[in-house]
Amino acid sequence: MTTLTLGKALNRGLRNALAADDRVVLMGEDIGTLGGVFRITDGLQAEFGRERVVDSPLSEAGLIGTAVGLAYRGFRPVVEIQFDGFIYPGFDQIVAQVAKLHYRSRGAVKVPITIRVPFGGGIGAAEHHSESPEAYFAHTAGLRVVVCSNPADAHVMIQQAIASDDPVLFFEPKRRYHVKGEVDEEASLADAKPMGIATVVTAGDDVTLVTYGGLVQTAKDAAVAAAEDGISIEVIDLRSLAPVDYPTLEASLRRTGRLVIAHEAGQQGGVGAEIAASLTERCFDFLEHAPVRVTGHDIPYPPAKLEQHHLPDLDRILDGVDRVLGRANSLSEVEA
Amino acid sequence: MTTLTLGKALNRGLRNALAADDRVVLMGEDIGTLGGVFRITDGLQAEFGRERVVDSPLSEAGLIGTAVGLAYRGFRPVVEIQFDGFIYPGFDQIVAQVAKLHYRSRGAVKVPITIRVPFGGGIGAAEHHSESPEAYFAHTAGLRVVVCSNPADAHVMIQQAIASDDPVLFFEPKRRYHVKGEVDEEASLADAKPMGIATVVTAGDDVTLVTYGGLVQTAKDAAVAAAEDGISIEVIDLRSLAPVDYPTLEASLRRTGRLVIAHEAGQQGGVGAEIAASLTERCFDFLEHAPVRVTGHDIPYPPAKLEQHHLPDLDRILDGVDRVLGRANSLSEVEA
Amino acid sequence: MTLSDRDATGLLTRPGSFVQLVDETGARRHDAEFDPWVADVDAAALGRLYRDMVIVRRLDAEGVALQRQGELGLWPPLAGQEAAQIGSVRALHDDDFAFTSYRELAVAWARGVPPEGLVATWRGTASSGWDPAAHRVAVPQIIIGAQALHATGYAMGLRWDHSDAAAIAYFGDGATSEGDVSEAFVFASSFEAPVVFFCQNNQWAISEPVGLQSKQELARRADGFAMPGIRVDGNDVLAVLAVTRMALERARRGEGPSLIEAVTYRMGPHTTADDPSRYRDDTELAAWRERDPIARVLALLDGLGADVAGLERETAEAAGRAAAELRAACLGLTDPPALSVFDHVYAEPNTHVERQRERYARYLALFDGTPDEASDEHGGAR
Amino acid sequence: MTLSDRDATGLLTRPGSFVQLVDETGARRHDAEFDPWVADVDAAALGRLYRDMVIVRRLDAEGVALQRQGELGLWPPLAGQEAAQIGSVRALHDDDFAFTSYRELAVAWARGVPPEGLVATWRGTASSGWDPAAHRVAVPQIIIGAQALHATGYAMGLRWDHSDAAAIAYFGDGATSEGDVSEAFVFASSFEAPVVFFCQNNQWAISEPVGLQSKQELARRADGFAMPGIRVDGNDVLAVLAVTRMALERARRGEGPSLIEAVTYRMGPHTTADDPSRYRDDTELAAWRERDPIARVLALLDGLGADVAGLERETAEAAGRAAAELRAACLGLTDPPALSVFDHVYAEPNTHVERQRERYARYLALFDGTPDEASDEHGGAR
Ligand SMILES: Cc1ncc(C[n+]2csc(CCOP(=O)(O)OP(=O)(O)O)c2C)c(N)n1
Ligand SMILES: Cc1ncc(C[n+]2csc(CCOP(=O)(O)OP(=O)(O)O)c2C)c(N)n1
Ligand SMILES: [Mg+2]
Numbered sequence A, B: 001m002t003t004l005t006l007g008k009a010l011n012r013g014l015r016n017a018l019a020a021d022d023r024v025v026l027m028g029e030d031i032g033t034l035g036g037v038f039r040i041t042d043g044l045q046a047e048f049g050r051e052r053v054v055d056s057p058l059s060e061a062g063l064i065g066t067a068v069g070l071a072y073r074g075f076r077p078v079v080e081i082q083f084d085g086f087i088y089p090g091f092d093q094i095v096a097q098v099a100k101l102h103y104r105s106r107g108a109v110k111v112p113i114t115i116r117v118p119f120g121g122g123i124g125a126a127e128h129h130s131e132s133p134e135a136y137f138a139h140t141a142g143l144r145v146v147v148c149s150n151p152a153d154a155h156v157m158i159q160q161a162i163a164s165d166d167p168v169l170f171f172e173p174k175r176r177y178h179v180k181g182e183v184d185e186e187a188s189l190a191d192a193k194p195m196g197i198a199t200v201v202t203a204g205d206d207v208t209l210v211t212y213g214g215l216v217q218t219a220k221d222a223a224v225a226a227a228e229d230g231i232s233i234e235v236i237d238l239r240s241l242a243p244v245d246y247p248t249l250e251a252s253l254r255r256t257g258r259l260v261i262a263h264e265a266g267q268q269g270g271v272g273a274e275i276a277a278s279l280t281e282r283c284f285d286f287l288e289h290a291p292v293r294v295t296g297h298d299i300p301y302p303p304a305k306l307e308q309h310h311l312p313d314l315d316r317i318l319d320g321v322d323r324v325l326g327r328a329n330s331l332s333e334v335e336a
Numbered sequence C, D: 001m002t003l004s005d006r007d008a009t010g011l012l013t014r015p016g017s018f019v020q021l022v023d024e025t026g027a028r029r030h031d032a033e034f035d036p037w038v039a040d041v042d043a044a045a046l047g048r049l050y051r052d053m054v055i056v057r058r059l060d061a062e063g064v065a066l067q068r069q070g071e072l073g074l075w076p077p078l079a080g081q082e083a084a085q086i087g088s089v090r091a092l093h094d095d096d097f098a099f100t101s102y103r104e105l106a107v108a109w110a111r112g113v114p115p116e117g118l119v120a121t122w123r124g125t126a127s128s129g130w131d132p133a134a135h136r137v138a139v140p141q142i143i144i145g146a147q148a149l150h151a152t153g154y155a156m157g158l159r160w161d162h163s164d165a166a167a168i169a170y171f172g173d174g175a176t177s178e179g180d181v182s183e184a185f186v187f188a189s190s191f192e193a194p195v196v197f198f199c200q201n202n203q204w205a206i207s208e209p210v211g212l213q214s215k216q217e218l219a220r221r222a223d224g225f226a227m228p229g230i231r232v233d234g235n236d237v238l239a240v241l242a243v244t245r246m247a248l249e250r251a252r253r254g255e256g257p258s259l260i261e262a263v264t265y266r267m268g269p270h271t272t273a274d275d276p277s278r279y280r281d282d283t284e285l286a287a288w289r290e291r292d293p294i295a296r297v298l299a300l301l302d303g304l305g306a307d308v309a310g311l312e313r314e315t316a317e318a319a320g321r322a323a324a325e326l327r328a329a330c331l332g333l334t335d336p337p338a339l340s341v342f343d344h345v346y347a348e349p350n351t352h353v354e355r356q357r358e359r360y361a362r363y364l365a366l367f368d369g370t371p372d373e374a375s376d377e378h379g380g381a382r
């Protein structure tokens, strides 16, 4: 076991992937000499050379479109999008090409492209630097969407994503890059938990609290705080948003009967909507209360000084827990 | 009252908008001399000239980005996207610019841009010509998303969309372009029902069936078929997907206790997920069954000869109705 | 009637300075720079180019007919662009890779795609007609310009693999306005990728004349991206062969990308769904008929003393056979099994798609007790 | 240490053929074509350009300091680019409209944006610092290249309005790789839009040298889009003024767009979050220090016999005052009220946002009985 930051765990995972398969190439803006604006690719160009770790011209459609061509040629491109808000110029190439090519070619062309996206807020950044665009991709058939939340997962999941023959949108909670955790660098990938499986990070009986990425730690903290109030929360880290690991969620919800879903993205059509709807379908008879969503508002990401009024935090999550439990909460009068 | 096709009703609505306000300009590929590939803008360039009905170079980001600049200058651009599947190259300009500019400028810059999108399948088209991308936009704060389903609505709603100071994604069910209906061309816009309000198109008591666009007629047909079986379906045409008119939906669902939502787009993260989740939140105690979604599969749009196995049709909607009523249905064994 | 007067610049529709080796009358024009590139093309080789063009024109006509008869959903005719497509595709080596739009019937055909592959997508029985690796032709692209980036990426890979193959990207005049094409120029130039950008300037993007996309010759776009740009008479198969060979060789030598603008004309409608009489004059079409790419090769061969009558006869027969095969292959394409809609969404097992497949199978079983046909992982056209 | 040797082409980093009216030593170089465009610029006017540059350099330094002191979240320094920005913005007429990126502090300042407007977004108190209509400067753009299309659209509108104003789009060398910029060239050219594309080639896009984006002078991109392209010494304020005036006049005359490449250098980091020592040599910086845009104007004025010492003194004072005002304005910017997050999402009433606002107000009320502060429709920096 080594203690690594999430960012460093990704760096080591990428390094392993580059070393394990010479068809893996990293591409992105400023990922070479600079090592990426978050230094996730630090040192990799020096080690693997300019044709394995490629500084690309400033164009996201170009990055993703050329990755498609490289996939035709049998490469496994790993594309870094510098910040969440800069993925949209590449949206067409992702949705119309990356997601569809395996289907369109009737399985003849594999598209093992990994698109890494540092995402989410909480870092006081300027506009377009704190977006949570994951729902767009979870709604896009043909893509897999995964999100890491801690160093150990980051290290394994990035390697799994690159090894996958499917295109993967790989979201990294940028505000957690510097948080440390234990990573077993020796562990074999073959034995690792598949990236499509969710993790119960805190066991509990009263409420199932589902989240991913940067909010996983907040949810764990909420569980600790609630425990002091005698409320037992089961926190589940989704890890995969497409497909969602419903068996794990169902097993929990059937016990608790109460579901809270938290994410930074807006509520309208967010990932929480799908999970609420699907789990309502699957567990209707077990539900004691309608699933509650605790999300960012449906607003453009606000200026930095207001972001704490946009992002779900521990208190807002606990308010959601109170709602699902029918305890006094912010909407008590409204929903009574 | 005049009898017009949906396409012609749009044409007349656009004509009124051009005549009423000389800041309205139409822009798109092939919309001038040709009148658009669906002839929705037929004759308008001849009548209003090349600077009001503008054939643009072949670039969707260009179309939408220049529309943003025109909005800065006080114009009200109406952009035609030739087919649903071609909107993605313009996605960045829509999501990062059109949707956010009013917010970013703290209300200083209005963005009264209407983006017309012929959408959906059922016309046996080649790939990229039958997409239902509406959920992407409904998840994007700052946009309004509306969908017309019949000539009378098309005629009024396109004018309302253009008159709105907010950016509007205006979806047109292309397979219904040729269907005729009565249109009151003389009616004043001021008295018209706002585009944000849903319409109960068939009253009923047993099941609330919610849909929009091309499937509204199918839903009405399903209601007729179900009536023969003694089942009374209330069909609601959503019309607006963002914001959704929840009061109308709630009023219905509180009576029926059973909700079916149908759309062509895939299920995962589709508009139906949001509506199921929101109505479960709002009407939990009234629900007799989990909301049922009848949607396209989560697959890239299939080749034309298979589209009938992708699109919800009357039988699949009735199967959903059977599910929500707990009658024998395709999943009886599974969900028993 | 003067349609599109403002936008159709004379510069672009009236062919002027471009590489031409065989003129409209079939006369051979000598060119010190480009003649060497086709020094090997004797009368027999010319006859083969002629044959290629006649066959693809016949196949194209058959495609139109099949569409008119309701056997195909749509067809995008290539008529008029035979020399541009045949001249360029015949310049490729076997291991070069072509990325095309929807109109490059001749490219797919010349790369050996069987008849059913040429019609499957237009019949709507499959999303693609062939295995790209088998024919070194990508899945045709409908999203305008997107394939230029794919070709560039492929070529970057060729370079990193130290391969001496090249890639070629086909796109139209309209496509030059899409950001993807400019970005492809940037990447190709930056990475010195062995890719040839082959732009068929057929004067129209549906109803929009090329002058709306550019007030400048398209080949001149290249210089600003540090590439050579060449304008060629796209109706002169020999000239197209020469410039494409030259550009491909440049790519193979590691000198990077180039842009070819083949000046040609779309004789027919944009697709069978289009009505060009709404936006262009018959006179324009008539002028371009004088520049037919096939007639001039025959005239040249005649001048060379070849057995033109024999060639015409033999070629017409071959074309007739090819057309008959296309028709038979088309009519033989049956609807794929219902559950094949779920095939290949992912390369790896996917719980979500599997659940939907299973549920839809149950739904189908409501009607006849079993899913209509078994799912076929290789479903679709066979 | 040889960083980025492969990509940073000498062509682009070693300034060569470009318009220059004042050389590095402050000597006036006569130019028959461009001198007339600055014939009115006498010593007094030169003094004002000098003053502008000194003030914006000082404001920029204050921005960096405020960031280092934790008062601003981020700051993108303009140091080194004063001549490019001042020379171009001073060429504008009052009713011309500028669309900038994030680095054009000098443009906003010269258009009269008050100090709090210059820092509000970097302090994080507001999404924008000013009303675009009031200053004819759009909301600064972070999405690289997007504003080029906005400027083009605005200019199309100017043309349709028969206005004689023009638009100017500022973007960097890196931005030329984004599709939006090429598409802006296409639209501007096609619609003969009165827009000037002003590219500050400051040699770097964060850590990427311009040679990675282009193997060609960026000004040459223009020709392929049927525009004139001009390369100018971006550290020569007089030359920048001249070429920008010329391009704007061309636009006003209805002759369409043009592209200016101002060859300059980003002396500081990309932003205060950047560490340029990771990717570039000090020697490069040192070489560019020799080409400082401010020093040479002073030398020129000296040669003209102006009271340089007096000017320096007066200017330093003015700059000091401006910096103090900036600091005071910055510190005066308080956090906007919580519920203002919901302001201006839509221009018209919106049931969904109103519901969320109301619910969030109730939530806040849990803590102190009332929402922390009343919502302010004009919330944010004041
Ligand atoms: C991104 C995108 N936008 C619009 C279309 C609709 N469309 C199909 S073909 C075409 C014209 C293409 O013109 P050109 O590039 O000249 O090729 P040609 O058809 O002449 O071969 C258009 C606008 C599309 N397929 N993709
Ligand atoms: C679409 C997009 N992609 C990436 C970024 C991240 N980014 C911010 S500035 C920058 C470099 C821009 O370089 P250049 O255009 O030369 O302008 P400069 O910063 O030198 O003024 C990058 C890559 C962005 N803001 N937008
Ligand atoms: Mg064309």
Ligand SMILES: [Mg+2]
Pocket (backbone or CB within 6 Å): D172, D173, D174, D200, D201, D202, D203, D204, D205, D206
């Ligand atoms: Mg730069």
